[in-house]
Each structure stands twice: as C-alpha cells, then as structure tokens.
Amino acid sequence: MSEEEIDFLEGLQNNTVEVQAGVDFVVEGDDRKTTFILIDGWASRYTTLSDGRRQILSFALPGDILGLHINFNAQAHYSATAMNTLKLAVVDPRRILEINQKFPILASGLSWCTAREFAILGDQAVRLGRLPAKARLAHLFLELWHRLELIRENNGKWLALPMKQSDLADTLGLSLVHTNRCIGDLRKSGLITVAKDHIKLEDLDALIRLSDFDPERLAEFSI
Amino acid sequence: MSEEEIDFLEGLQNNTVEVQAGVDFVVEGDDRKTTFILIDGWASRYTTLSDGRRQILSFALPGDILGLHINFNAQAHYSATAMNTLKLAVVDPRRILEINQKFPILASGLSWCTAREFAILGDQAVRLGRLPAKARLAHLFLELWHRLELIRENNGKWLALPMKQSDLADTLGLSLVHTNRCIGDLRKSGLITVAKDHIKLEDLDALIRLSDFDPERLAEFSI
DNA sequence: CGAGGAGTTGAAGCAGGTCAAGCGCTGTGG
DNA sequence: CCACAGCGCTTGACCTGCTTCAACTCCTCG
Incomplete structure (x- = not known):
C-alpha cells in the first residue's frame, strides 16, 4: 500500500460513532445510504417477515464492513442491530466508489471482504438447509x-x-x-x-x- | 459507457464454450481459477456435505456471472453444474481485476451484480430458516x-x-x-x-x- | 419487594423425514 | 419390435425432530 492509500484508509475511520446494545442502526427499507466499518463490538444483520418473525443472516465482528454495496440498492435490504456496545466508523458510500476508481489495491481489499462475506453467507445457507x-x-x-x-x-x-x-x-x-x-x-x-x-x-x-x-x-x- | 469499455466487455465473451446438462464445470476444492459468464441456460451452485448430501445455494440464469470473486479464494468454495445445455463465456479472472482497475463504469456494473447476488442469497437464507x-x-x-x-x-x-x-x-x-x-x-x-x-x-x-x-x-x- | 426479561422444563401435536413399493416413461440391446 | 433396465415421479405407512403452549425459576433492576 502506498502512503496515500494508508492515509485514505485511515481517513475513512475518522468519523466514528458509538451505538448502544440493542439499537438498530440500519433498518430494512431505509433509503439513507451509509456504509459502516465495525471497529469494535458485534452486530447482527437480519430481515423481518410480515408476521414479525426474524431471520438473522449473519454476524458482523470487528473489522467487518456493513453496507459495502449499498450504492446499488435504493434501500437497505436488511436491518442491522448492535449486540453489545459498538464503535462504528460512518462512511459515505460514495467513498467506496472512490476507492474502486482511485485505489486499486484498496479495491482488491474490498473484493476480498466481499468474497469472505459470500463464503460466510453460503455456510449459513448450508446450516439452515442441511x-x-x-x-x-x-x-x-x-x-x-x-x-x-x-x-x-x-x-x-x-x-x-x-x-x-x-x-x-x-x-x-x-x-x-x-x-x-x-x-x-x-x-x-x-x-x-x-x-x-x-x-x-x-x-x-x-x-x-x-x-x-x-x-x-x-x-x-x-x- | 465509452467505446473502449463496450469493446472490452464484448471481448470478455469471445471465448465461449458449450456445457452439456448435468456436467459439473466447477468442482468444490478446485484450484483452477476461472470466471464464467452465463450466456445461455441455467446453472446451479452447490456444496456437498461429507455424507454426500447436497445444498444448492443459488441458481445462475443467463447474464449471471459465476466466480466473480474467485481471485480471492485459493480454491472454489462450491461446485457448479449445468441444469440444461449451457453457453458459457470463459473469462480469466485477472480480467476482472483489470476491470476494477481500468474501467470504473464496468466495475460499478460488477458491484451491482454482487449486490444482486447478495440479495438473492439472503432471500435463500430466509426461505431455509423461516x-x-x-x-x-x-x-x-x-x-x-x-x-x-x-x-x-x-x-x-x-x-x-x-x-x-x-x-x-x-x-x-x-x-x-x-x-x-x-x-x-x-x-x-x-x-x-x-x-x-x-x-x-x-x-x-x-x-x-x-x-x-x-x-x-x-x-x-x-x- | 415486585415486575419483567432470560432461561428452563414438561406435555402434546404436527411438519417433515425415512423406508418401501409401485408407476410410467425413455432409451437400449437382443 | 419387444423386453427389460433405469430414472424420475408418486403414494402409503410409520416415525421423530421440532414447534407450540404453558408454567415455573432465577436474576436484575427500579
């Protein structure tokens, strides 16, 4: 990574926020687009059925990114809730686009995160199905x-x-x-x-x- | 899209191959890395448990991409099989990296595909779980x-x-x-x-x- | 000290699994 | 041209893993 890239990466994490346990910081259907980097704590990502039942899709642990692809959704497809006290970096998703355009090495890192999330969600499907x-x-x-x-x-x-x-x-x-x-x-x-x-x-x-x-x-x- | 991008996109689909129904064209654990664009036909993506039972994770329909993130896996995490006769474009996954580095608009398209796949896999988890x-x-x-x-x-x-x-x-x-x-x-x-x-x-x-x-x-x- | 949330336990019912047999194609070889 | 084999689909009978309903305990917090 170049110095510029390291700077950019650190800059992403400037704007942090604390979220209390039990608070939903993303709500399904929400059209405000925000990407979060989970600095500390655990979060869960879930959807709700019309009768109120929940399906948790995955857990986010420190270092995980939430809403990496939110640019391409009109609204959030899931809710996210804090399982304990969180420290979140709040990132404008346009900066994700910026990464993909200007910082190829960081962009690879994001793809790596995506591949990882896919593997985890696939394992979740195997658990549930079989x-x-x-x-x-x-x-x-x-x-x-x-x-x-x-x-x-x-x-x-x-x-x-x-x-x-x-x-x-x-x-x-x-x-x-x-x-x-x-x-x-x-x-x-x-x-x-x-x-x-x-x-x-x-x-x-x-x-x-x-x-x-x-x-x-x-x-x-x-x- | 610029003319260069359209050319590149078409170039990706130069090398096509036909796959007969029932043939596994990706096998879990395989370390040959290939990305496929499904031009025609249906494919399924699945994993196998140690006792031989299967869990199909998703179906790929014409226009879908398989192995978009294969660059970041040492080996395939799933198998893929042809449900009917397929026409596949065989793509060197390094060209995916190239897209991300050189063609920002195409790269957005790939992210869009990824967001879509995520939504579909999430729905699959809801089906299975609830x-x-x-x-x-x-x-x-x-x-x-x-x-x-x-x-x-x-x-x-x-x-x-x-x-x-x-x-x-x-x-x-x-x-x-x-x-x-x-x-x-x-x-x-x-x-x-x-x-x-x-x-x-x-x-x-x-x-x-x-x-x-x-x-x-x-x-x-x-x- | 009382209320409410999380965990635990019992009893009963049902959704879905397993085992097993039979049906109706289609393809193949004598 | 028929016989048989094999695969995909269907149906029956039985069983069990999981759900539901309900009650009770324990802990925490006001």
Missing part, C-alpha cells in the same frame, strides 16, 4: 470461534457470545425452546461449557465431526 | 419467475424449471418425498399447474401471500 439443530449450533459456534481467531480476538477455547438464546434461534431457524434444549444437550454431553455470555468449546474435534464444519474454508481468509 | 415447506417452494418459484422477467426471458405465467424434484429438494433443504407432496398440494389447491419442465403460476397474489415474497426486493435490480 444440518439438524444441534449441528447448526455447533457449526455456528465453530464459525464464530474461527472468525475471532482470524482477527486475534479469540481467547483459548472460550467463545464470547454477546447474544440471547432467542438470537441464536433466529439465526439458526429454530424455535427458542428447541434451541435451549439443544444447548443443554451439548452441555450434558460435555462438548461445551456454558457461562454468562460465553461458552467454552471443550472438544473441537467432536464439534467439527458433529457439524461437518470445514475449518479450511475460513482459514483462507486469514490476514 | 418458511415452511410449501412457502419455500412458492417463494423460490416467485424468485425465479421475477428474475426471468428482469432478463426478459419470461413467458406469461409460465415458469421454466429445467430441474428434477430432487434439485428442488436440495435447494429448499427438504426431502425429495416431502417436496413432491408439497408440489402436489400446491397443484391441488390450484395455485400452480405442472407440466414437463415447466409450471404455471396460476395465482400470483396467493403465492405471494403464502410465501411472504417481496417482489420489490428484486425489482430494484431491473436493467
């Missing part, structure tokens, strides 16, 4: 654990989970009750230990076998 | 029907479906048997008519209500 409930949980835990590892925010076998069980249910396409029972089963069989807002992955191999998780798919996206 | 079986079918039919309309390959209320019921099952995260029964139910309730490789959407409003489909989300991506 895994039974317990495997969905294990698969998601492993994904988040590996993603944290990639950004060096991991903590041994412990996995931070700043979310309610109902959020997990809405991510995995399950009912709250069944999600709760499956977590209990995983705990009873010794695969995980549960603590407040954290779980410990006691037996990675067993979780991988249970969920058909492929660590390689994410490993590609190490920095 | 819709019951019959609604999944209706929702997918409506998506394909609207996508065909956008590329002007639609034919009234008829929808071409060059796929087996087992492909639908693998798309919608259902068993073949249940897929079959649900199609029968939709037929019996008069919402669709079934013919060889085609169905007719008899009552669009009822299908939309049943599946919570939002036509607006795709309409944005009209050309």
Whole structure:
C-alpha cells in the first residue's frame, strides 16, 4: 500500500460513532445510504417477515464492513442491530466508489471482504438447509470461534457470545425452546461449557465431526 | 459507457464454450481459477456435505456471472453444474481485476451484480430458516419467475424449471418425498399447474401471500 | 419487594423425514 | 419390435425432530 492509500484508509475511520446494545442502526427499507466499518463490538444483520418473525443472516465482528454495496440498492435490504456496545466508523458510500476508481489495491481489499462475506453467507445457507439443530449450533459456534481467531480476538477455547438464546434461534431457524434444549444437550454431553455470555468449546474435534464444519474454508481468509 | 469499455466487455465473451446438462464445470476444492459468464441456460451452485448430501445455494440464469470473486479464494468454495445445455463465456479472472482497475463504469456494473447476488442469497437464507415447506417452494418459484422477467426471458405465467424434484429438494433443504407432496398440494389447491419442465403460476397474489415474497426486493435490480 | 426479561422444563401435536413399493416413461440391446 | 433396465415421479405407512403452549425459576433492576 502506498502512503496515500494508508492515509485514505485511515481517513475513512475518522468519523466514528458509538451505538448502544440493542439499537438498530440500519433498518430494512431505509433509503439513507451509509456504509459502516465495525471497529469494535458485534452486530447482527437480519430481515423481518410480515408476521414479525426474524431471520438473522449473519454476524458482523470487528473489522467487518456493513453496507459495502449499498450504492446499488435504493434501500437497505436488511436491518442491522448492535449486540453489545459498538464503535462504528460512518462512511459515505460514495467513498467506496472512490476507492474502486482511485485505489486499486484498496479495491482488491474490498473484493476480498466481499468474497469472505459470500463464503460466510453460503455456510449459513448450508446450516439452515442441511444440518439438524444441534449441528447448526455447533457449526455456528465453530464459525464464530474461527472468525475471532482470524482477527486475534479469540481467547483459548472460550467463545464470547454477546447474544440471547432467542438470537441464536433466529439465526439458526429454530424455535427458542428447541434451541435451549439443544444447548443443554451439548452441555450434558460435555462438548461445551456454558457461562454468562460465553461458552467454552471443550472438544473441537467432536464439534467439527458433529457439524461437518470445514475449518479450511475460513482459514483462507486469514490476514 | 465509452467505446473502449463496450469493446472490452464484448471481448470478455469471445471465448465461449458449450456445457452439456448435468456436467459439473466447477468442482468444490478446485484450484483452477476461472470466471464464467452465463450466456445461455441455467446453472446451479452447490456444496456437498461429507455424507454426500447436497445444498444448492443459488441458481445462475443467463447474464449471471459465476466466480466473480474467485481471485480471492485459493480454491472454489462450491461446485457448479449445468441444469440444461449451457453457453458459457470463459473469462480469466485477472480480467476482472483489470476491470476494477481500468474501467470504473464496468466495475460499478460488477458491484451491482454482487449486490444482486447478495440479495438473492439472503432471500435463500430466509426461505431455509423461516418458511415452511410449501412457502419455500412458492417463494423460490416467485424468485425465479421475477428474475426471468428482469432478463426478459419470461413467458406469461409460465415458469421454466429445467430441474428434477430432487434439485428442488436440495435447494429448499427438504426431502425429495416431502417436496413432491408439497408440489402436489400446491397443484391441488390450484395455485400452480405442472407440466414437463415447466409450471404455471396460476395465482400470483396467493403465492405471494403464502410465501411472504417481496417482489420489490428484486425489482430494484431491473436493467 | 415486585415486575419483567432470560432461561428452563414438561406435555402434546404436527411438519417433515425415512423406508418401501409401485408407476410410467425413455432409451437400449437382443 | 419387444423386453427389460433405469430414472424420475408418486403414494402409503410409520416415525421423530421440532414447534407450540404453558408454567415455573432465577436474576436484575427500579
């Protein structure tokens, strides 16, 4: 990267804002176009059905970008909510276009982010379509654990989970009750230990076998 | 678009190839990097679990691009198969990088494609996570029907479906048997008519209500 | 100390899976 | 030209994973 590029990249993050847990900072149908870089905290991206049920599509972790392609949508296709206190860089999406036009190396970085998001959303579809409930949980835990590892925010076998069980249910396409029972089963069989807002992955191999998780798919996206 | 851009765009499609129905032209784990522009025919993108079960992630229709971000993966994250006879333009993915560096207007077009793919994959996740079986079918039919309309390959209320019921099952995260029964139910309730490789959407409003489909989300991506 | 939110547990019902068999094409080879 | 094989579709019977409804506990916060 040239000095100019580094400057530009840092300039993007000048305008930061703090968002409290539980606040929706993007709302489906919104026509104000903003791109966010998640500096700190976790966010979730979701859509709502007409009867009020939710489907969480993905989680954004520190370093992730939200609304990279918002330039090409008249309005947001999803909502985004803060799972804990966030630090967000607020970016005018026109600067994303500017990157693509003026800074080829940064533009490659954005494409890399896009490829990563695609891989994650594809894995989410596999979870929802083809895994039974317990495997969905294990698969998601492993994904988040590996993603944290990639950004060096991991903590041994412990996995931070700043979310309610109902959020997990809405991510995995399950009912709250069944999600709760499956977590209990995983705990009873010794695969995980549960603590407040954290779980410990006691037996990675067993979780991988249970969920058909492929660590390689994410490993590609190490920095 | 400048003349140079139009020339470049046409040049991309110089090297075309025909693929027979049923042939996998991208295989998961493959490290040969190629980008394809689908000129004619339908393709599906899928992953395989270790026990052999499949999850189809999305369908590619004429005009769609496959492997737009393959530059950033060591190997393909999915397989792609021809559902009927395809005409494919074979593109060196380095030319995609070239577009991003030299042709800002074309690059915007690529981002637009990416935004569209994201929206479609997100809808797929909602189907899989939150819709019951019959609604999944209706929702997918409506998506394909609207996508065909956008590329002007639609034919009234008829929808071409060059796929087996087992492909639908693998798309919608259902068993073949249940897929079959649900199609029968939709037929019996008069919402669709079934013919060889085609169905007719008899009552669009009822299908939309049943599946919570939002036509607006795709309409944005009209050309 | 009471209210409300998150988690937990029980009981009952149903959507969807699995197993199994049969049907009706189409293509192929004797 | 017929026989048979194979594939895609259909149907029946049974089973189970998951949902729903409902109640209760525990914790936190006002």
